[in-house]
Amino acid sequence: MTTTQYIRTGCFLAAAAAVMIWSCNTGSSAKTPAATISTAPELLKVDTSTIPKDKYGEMVRYGRELMLNTAYYIGPEGINGRYLGNKMNCTNCHQDGGTKAFSFNLMLSHQEYPQYRAREGKVLTLAERINNCVTRPHNGKPLPLDSKEMVAFLAYLRWINSFVPKDKPHQGSHNLAVKLPDTAADPEKGKTLYQEHCARCHGKDGEGQLAGVTYTYPPLWGPNGYQPGSSMHRVIKQAQWLKANMPYDKASWNKPFLTDEEALDIAAFVNNDSIHARPDVKNYDYPHVAEKAIDYDKGPFADTFSARQHKYGPFRPVISYWEQNGMKASY
Numbered sequence: 001m002t003t004t005q006y007i008r009t010g011c012f013l014a015a016a017a018a019v020m021i022w023s024c025n026t027g028s029s030a031k032t033p034a035a036t037i038s039t040a041p042e043l044l045k046v047d048t049s050t051i052p053k054d055k056y057g058e059m060v061r062y063g064r065e066l067m068l069n070t071a072y073y074i075g076p077e078g079i080n081g082r083y084l085g086n087k088m089n090c091t092n093c094h095q096d097g098g099t100k101a102f103s104f105n106l107m108l109s110h111q112e113y114p115q116y117r118a119r120e121g122k123v124l125t126l127a128e129r130i131n132n133c134v135t136r137p138h139n140g141k142p143l144p145l146d147s148k149e150m151v152a153f154l155a156y157l158r159w160i161n162s163f164v165p166k167d168k169p170h171q172g173s174h175n176l177a178v179k180l181p182d183t184a185a186d187p188e189k190g191k192t193l194y195q196e197h198c199a200r201c202h203g204k205d206g207e208g209q210l211a212g213v214t215y216t217y218p219p220l221w222g223p224n225g226y227q228p229g230s231s232m233h234r235v236i237k238q239a240q241w242l243k244a245n246m247p248y249d250k251a252s253w254n255k256p257f258l259t260d261e262e263a264l265d266i267a268a269f270v271n272n273d274s275i276h277a278r279p280d281v282k283n284y285d286y287p288h289v290a291e292k293a294i295d296y297d298k299g300p301f302a303d304t305f306s307a308r309q310h311k312y313g314p315f316r317p318v319i320s321y322w323e324q325n326g327m328k329a330s331y
């Protein structure tokens, strides 16, 4: 499902809820003015003070610790195991330990796996999906499925899932949408914007700021950044996330700092492999080409567009082509 579709669904549910409340009110003596009723879908959030004080709660707490201080526990110098190939933390992308709305939020994940994954062309468990992030953005080796760390991640994801309202519309589980322009994203413009808005924290060469076991500001490319097969390496995917979340001290989901076009240009610059090296990987998956995300730049492709167009756009002609040929364009 694309983000746009999700947001539309969210609005529809909100509208439906509003109509229900409205019709209740008109049925009574209409004491409550409609203006005081919030029709906005609820924002996803959790309350950590409610983590149970039992064995399960202990695992939830460790899982949360792992999300926030991943490198400290299981990084290249990890105290509980050496799995990650870099010193980034899960929370660098899944902010607030996967609970921040519109930031690759993980609160639905526990209820949505096992799930068919086009990338591998098979149904994966949530544990296997976690290992995809351990191996790709963290450039590491998979956690044993029965390790304490994997069980803790799973316990934590189950616990945050319990805060997802079951009977009310909610928002923030998917990133914001970006409007796709008619032109390709421009890494040259992105370069200027990057130096202006991002370099002060992430460094002029995207190297980040290392502080011992992990980063104050994580790296964006280079040997310590995410792999080219990571979803963050896809231009649309990254732009959708940047919109609500970066610059860190200026953007929020309801007041983005970058325009959609700026977010796409910057993502194009950050992910420009001809100037930015990344850890080398050989396997880019997607056994069925017609299931490949359209902003995934590794061929072969199910259409005749170039790798460059898959990377930078313009994406709309690609989407139209896919739709006309009865394929589902995902991004």
Ligand code: HEC
Pocket (backbone or CB within 6 Å): 067, 070, 088, 089, 090, 091, 092, 093, 094, 104, 106, 108, 109, 110, 112, 126, 129, 130, 133, 134, 137, 138, 153, 226, 230, 231, 232, 237
């Ligand atoms: C460089 C950024 C980055 C880092 C670091 C990262 N992830 Fe991810 N993760 C992603 C992206 C991007 C997705 C795909 C989200 C999407 O498709 O919308 C994802 C997806 C996931 C999913 C699947 C979510 C779902 O519901 O389908 C899980 C679970 C997950 N990550 C867990 C982790 C864990 C645990 C860590 C730390 C070990 C981690 N991630 C580190 C970027 C990252």
Ligand code: HEC
Pocket (backbone or CB within 6 Å): 091, 092, 093, 095, 096, 194, 197, 198, 199, 200, 201, 202, 216, 217, 218, 219, 220, 226, 232, 242, 246, 247, 248, 249, 258, 266, 270
């Ligand atoms: C004020 C400092 C600051 C600025 C400015 C800033 N960031 Fe970040 N960025 C962060 C921090 C801190 C994190 C990690 C977030 C966390 O752990 O909660 C992060 C995480 C990221 C990540 C995901 C992790 C990774 O390293 O891959 C990306 C991508 C990113 N920023 C891109 C950008 C871009 C592009 C800009 C400019 C538009 C930008 N940031 C501006 C502080 C900043």
